[in-house]
Amino acid sequence: MRLKYTLEAEDGKARAATVSLPRGEFQTPIFMPVGTLATVKAMTTEEVASIGAQVILGNAYHLYLRPGEKIVEDCGGLHKFMNWKRLILTDSGGFQIFSLRALNRINDQGVTFRSHVDGSEHFMDPRSSMAIQAALGSDIAMAFDHCPPSDAPPADVEDAMRRTTLWAQQCVGEPRPEHQCRFGIVQGGLDLELRRRHLEEICSLPFDGFALGGLSVGETPEEMAVVLDAIAHQMPADRPRYLMGVGRPEDLVTAIGLGIDMFDCVMPTRNARNGQLFTQDGRIVITNAKHREDTNPPDAECTCSTCANYSRAYLRHLYVSKEILYSRLATLHNLHFVIDLVGRARQAILEGRYDAFSRSFFERRTAQK
Amino acid sequence: MRLKYTLEAEDGKARAATVSLPRGEFQTPIFMPVGTLATVKAMTTEEVASIGAQVILGNAYHLYLRPGEKIVEDCGGLHKFMNWKRLILTDSGGFQIFSLRALNRINDQGVTFRSHVDGSEHFMDPRSSMAIQAALGSDIAMAFDHCPPSDAPPADVEDAMRRTTLWAQQCVGEPRPEHQCRFGIVQGGLDLELRRRHLEEICSLPFDGFALGGLSVGETPEEMAVVLDAIAHQMPADRPRYLMGVGRPEDLVTAIGLGIDMFDCVMPTRNARNGQLFTQDGRIVITNAKHREDTNPPDAECTCSTCANYSRAYLRHLYVSKEILYSRLATLHNLHFVIDLVGRARQAILEGRYDAFSRSFFERRTAQK
Numbered sequence: 119m120r121l122k123y124t125l126e127a128e129d130g131k132a133r134a135a136t137v138s139l140p141r142g143e144f145q146t147p148i149f150m151p152v153g154t155l156a157t158v159k160a161m162t163t164e165e166v167a168s169i170g171a172q173v174i175l176g177n178a179y180h181l182y183l184r185p186g187e188k189i190v191e192d193c194g195g196l197h198k199f200m201n202w203k204r205l206i207l208t209d210s211g212g213f214q215i216f217s218l219r220a221l222n223r224i225n226d227q228g229v230t231f232r233s234h235v236d237g238s239e240h241f242m243d244p245r246s247s248m249a250i251q252a253a254l255g256s257d258i259a260m261a262f263d264h265c266p267p268s269d270a271p272p273a274d275v276e277d278a279m280r281r282t283t284l285w286a287q288q289c290v291g292e293p294r295p296e297h298q299c300r301f302g303i304v305q306g307g308l309d310l311e312l313r314r315r316h317l318e319e320i321c322s323l324p325f326d327g328f329a330l331g332g333l334s335v336g337e338t339p340e341e342m343a344v345v346l347d348a349i350a351h352q353m354p355a356d357r358p359r360y361l362m363g364v365g366r367p368e369d370l371v372t373a374i375g376l377g378i379d380m381f382d383c384v385m386p387t388r389n390a391r392n393g394q395l396f397t398q399d400g401r402i403v404i405t406n407a408k409h410r411e412d413t414n415p416p417d418a419e420c421t422c423s424t425c426a427n428y429s430r431a432y433l434r435h436l437y438v439s440k441e442i443l444y445s446r447l448a449t450l451h452n453l454h455f456v457i458d459l460v461g462r463a464r465q466a467i468l469e470g471r472y473d474a475f476s477r478s479f480f481e482r483r484t485a486q487k
Numbered sequence: 488m489r490l491k492y493t494l495e496a497e498d499g500k501a502r503a504a505t506v507s508l509p510r511g512e513f514q515t516p517i518f519m520p521v522g523t524l525a526t527v528k529a530m531t532t533e534e535v536a537s538i539g540a541q542v543i544l545g546n547a548y549h550l551y552l553r554p555g556e557k558i559v560e561d562c563g564g565l566h567k568f569m570n571w572k573r574l575i576l577t578d579s580g581g582f583q584i585f586s587l588r589a590l591n592r593i594n595d596q597g598v599t600f601r602s603h604v605d606g607s608e609h610f611m612d613p614r615s616s617m618a619i620q621a622a623l624g625s626d627i628a629m630a631f632d633h634c635p636p637s638d639a640p641p642a643d644v645e646d647a648m649r650r651t652t653l654w655a656q657q658c659v660g661e662p663r664p665e666h667q668c669r670f671g672i673v674q675g676g677l678d679l680e681l682r683r684r685h686l687e688e689i690c691s692l693p694f695d696g697f698a699l700g701g702l703s704v705g706e707t708p709e710e711m712a713v714v715l716d717a718i719a720h721q722m723p724a725d726r727p728r729y730l731m732g733v734g735r736p737e738d739l740v741t742a743i744g745l746g747i748d749m750f751d752c753v754m755p756t757r758n759a760r761n762g763q764l765f766t767q768d769g770r771i772v773i774t775n776a777k778h779r780e781d782t783n784p785p786d787a788e789c790t791c792s793t794c795a796n797y798s799r800a801y802l803r804h805l806y807v808s809k810e811i812l813y814s815r816l817a818t819l820h821n822l823h824f825v826i827d828l829v830g831r832a833r834q835a836i837l838e839g840r841y842d843a844f845s846r847s848f849f850e851r852r853t854a855q856k
Contacts, residue, residue: 156804160811185779185804193782193800201796410554413562427570431562435525435554442529442814 121299121326123357127468131351131377134467137358139257140297142205144172146358146379147467149365149460150207151453152387154180156190156200159387160445161453163202169422169454170461172204173257175382178250179211179218179242183233187253195255207382208256210247212263212303213331213362224264226281244285248292256298260329261289263303268336275307278332279316290323299326301360307332308341310348321354327380328353329360334369334383343372350377367396367459371479374463375472386456390448393437396455400483402430404448409434422454490668490695492726496837500720500746503836506727508626509666511574513541515727515748516836518734518829519576520822521756523549525559525569528756529814530822532571538791538823539830541573542626544751547619548580548587548611552602556622564624576751577625579616581632581672582700582731593633595650613654617661625667629698630658632672637705644676647701648685659692668695670729676701677710679717690723696749697722698729703738703752712741719746736765736828740848743832744841755825759817762806765824769852771799773817778803791823 122138135146150173151158151166158166158174166174176196181187193199196206212229215221220231228243244262251259262285264278282305294300302325306313321328330349333342346361350373353359358379364370365383373381386396393404397417402409404416415425416433424433424447436444466475491507504515519542520527520535527535527543535543545565550556562568565575581598584590589600597612616631631654633647651674663669671694675682690697699718702711715730719742722728727748733739734752742750755765762773766786771778773785784794785802793802793816805813835844 155808155810156801157810157812160815162812162815184808185800189780189800189804192780193798199798199801411558411561429562429568431554431558432525432568435558439524439553441524441526442811443526443531445811446529446531446815 119326119357120297121357123327125355127470129467129470129472130375132375132463132467132472133377133379134464135358135379137379139205139299141257144205145464147370147374147460147464148172148380149370149456150175150380150382151457152382152384153200153202154384155184156181156196158449158453160391160442160449163200165450166202166453167204169450170457171453173207174202174204176206176208176254176256177211177214178208178247178254179214181254182211182242182250183235183240187250191253191255197255205257206254207258207301208251208254208260209362210251210260210262210303211242212247213265215242216265216267217335226284244288245292248289248294252292252294252298255295258299258301258327259294261286261300261302261325263305263331265305265332265335266307268307268332270307272307272309272312275305275309275312279305279312279319283316283319286320286323286325290325301325301327301329301358303329303331303362304349304353305332308337308345310345313345313349314352317349317352325357327358327360329362329380330378331362333361334363339366339369339372342369343376346373346376346378353377365456367456368480368483370456370460371463371476374460374467375476381460386452387449390452391445393448395433395448396452398482399485404430404434404437416451417455420451420455421458422451424448424451424454488695488726489666490726492696494724496839498836498839498841499744501744501832501836501841502746502748503833504727504748506748508574508668510626513574514833516739516743516829516833517541517749518739518825519544519749519751520826521751521753522569522571523753524553525550525565527818527822529760529811529818532569534819535571535822536573538819539826540822542576543571543573545575545577545623545625546580546583547577547616547623548583550623551580551611551619552604552609556619560622560624566624574626575623576627577620577623577629578731579620579629579631579672580611581616582634584611585634585636586704595653613657614661617658617663621661621663621667624664627668627670627696628663630655630669630671630694632674632700634674634701634704635676637676637701639676641676641678641681644674644678644681648674648681648688652685652688655689655692655694659694670694670696670698670727672698672700672731673718673722674701677706677714679714682714682718683721686718686721694726696727696729698731698749699747700731702730703732708735708738708741711738712745715742715745715747722746734825736825737849737852739825739829740832740845743829743836744845750829755821756818759821760814762817764802764817765821767851768854773799773803773806785820786824789820789824790827791820793817793820793823
């Protein structure tokens with residue numbers, strides 16, 4: 119294995135670890151900001167590093183379409199292209215092809231899809247997805263998977279599982295850069311029996327880590343928690359467990375408690391741009407009239423530079439005036455909030471008090487409702 | 488006078504000075520980034536300070552409409568509201584009312600105009616403009632003036648001059664914060680005789696500095712240079728001379744050589760957002776196909792963080808993908824370019840070689856054409 123998972127503490131099912139890769143390491147639990155198109159939207163990489171991000175995401179589908187992985191490679195790889203000195207995980211493109219309704223035809227050979235940018239037709243299969251991720255030079259590449267919709271009938275879920283396993287077997291045979299680790303993706307929808315079966319299939323393959331796909335795709339938080347409760351702790355204990363596409367603060371606290379190590383999600387950054395700011399007491403909507411003359415920071419307990427320097431009144435003014443600075447300050451705050459939350463969760467695990475941490479987190483939110 | 492102008496060097500008509508105000512000082516010649524709506528578009532104030540900006544602009548018209556000067560005042564004034572620790576100059580709103588086609592009726596009492604935001608009707612006069620600027624708490628307030636279009640017939644120009652003088656007389660009688668200086672604005676279009684006459688009228692009033700308005704409003708660079716050549720050196724030698732709305736690199740070098748001390752313009756920031764980047768050899772358009780795989784920085788000689796860390800290929804990718812980070816990196820570069828240019832002009836004046844500096848600047852641009 120190219121990756122070393124060093125467990126530092128267990129507290130119930132929750133885990134704290136250090137994950138070492140050929141070009142760097144990171145501490146878990148970890149939240150990884152999403153940098154779809156070679157940028158964490160509105161942020162410089164210096165800022166993303168300054169708030170403690172250790173790994174960011176790139177995306178094979180998006181970067182294949184724009185600017186093209188060849189250009190990124192010619193510019194020295196994704197790290198150099200976007201000036202990020204820490205680690206990068208790239209998603210394989212599978213999820214985007216399905217979720218962006220770009221899908222045209224799918225069979226066991228691969229996927230024919232239309233670009234969401236210009237409608238042009240393209241083909242992607244396990245081989246090309248791994249080649250794109252190799253060209254991007256990410257530290258962790260994800261297997262090319264088939265992610266069915268949350269309301270797919272059982273037969274479709276099983277078909278996607280079968281295909282995902284077939285593709286996973288192909289992925290592990292593809293060439294990759296010396297420094298690149300590879301993670302498998304477990305599908306199976308909300309059916310625990312299917313999930314268990316697919317977990318077994320995927321985890322029998324020589325991946326460096328394993329991810330749960332097909333969650334946070336429309337089901338309720340409770341439905342997701344049922345799956346995590348049954349499945350997360352069954353994933354190999356000696357490798358990282360990654361829950362894809364999850365970043366709602368409540369979901370992070372729940373999933374960490376059930377044994378998940380890694381997370382990514384566009385939600386903190388997208389919510390920020392849409393006017394929703396995280397606070398210890400839940401979300402605030404910055405456009406609300408009550409913030410018009412509010413000289414308080416977004417979150418009085420927050421230590422980020424937005425909260426140190428700016429009032430809700432100023433942020434609301436920037437938002438209403440469609441100023442770019444709004445997106446910057448809001449994104450910085452929300453990312454800081456989530457990374458700080460996960461960091462405090464890690465500390466609680468190390469100190470054997472995760473249960474109390476989780477309880478107090480949820481009690482405070484309930485109190486505000 | 489609340490302002491002290493200390494001449495450090497003269498080189499031909501070009502001047503280098505230190506201007507001391509109650510709450511800070513700045514060196515001239517100076518380029519002042521525009522922060523219309525309490526933000527230099529796409530920038531944090533830390534970044535604006537980091538590239539050497541000493542004074543930024545705010546705008547009475549825009550801030551009166553959004554968020555309202557009362558809210559800014561309640562938040563501790565414009566400096567605190569936007570987290571800017573250096574100096575602020577506010578424009579009076581006169582130019583915006585005329586240039587944004589918001590004008591409804593004008594007479595000697597003041598101006599009735601429609602908000603460009605929501606069409607609502609408002610009234611502004613010298614008293615209210617000065618009151619707004621007092622509430623904002625800027626370090627330099629501009630007199631409320633009447634700026635006619637560049638193609639106005641002589642009778643209209645004369646009428647605007649007469650009204651601007653009347654209003655200037657009212658402005659100097661209005662109350663202002665202890666720390667606030669006040670600048671008068673000279674109109675007169677491109678007619679040298681009218682310009683001279685109005686210069687005399689405005690400069691007879693007790694302002695702390697004087698500005699040339701009604702230039703860079705549609706005339707050619709050559710037409711503007713003729714006015715500057717005749718007028719700039721006639722402005723009081725013991726006070727700052729401010730050329731409003733000028734920021735094209737070529738115009739800066741010309742105007743400094745003719746005796747102007749202060750400049751502001753949205754052009755460097757707006758051009759940046761529109762894909763035009765300044766270089767020592769002239770502008771580049773980042774969307775050009777030739778930059779698609781160009782691993783060079785925007786300007787190989789530039790010391791800004793954009794040029795240190797990013798390629799033209801990356802900037803083009805961000806621009807094409809409509810990523811916010813593009814506007815940030817491009818704005819930082821263009822502002823750095825202009826502030827650095829003016830800083831080098833100052834150094835050349837101090838060392839008595841402004842003529843050579845100016846010649847080499849223009850020769851290099853001509854060579855590239």
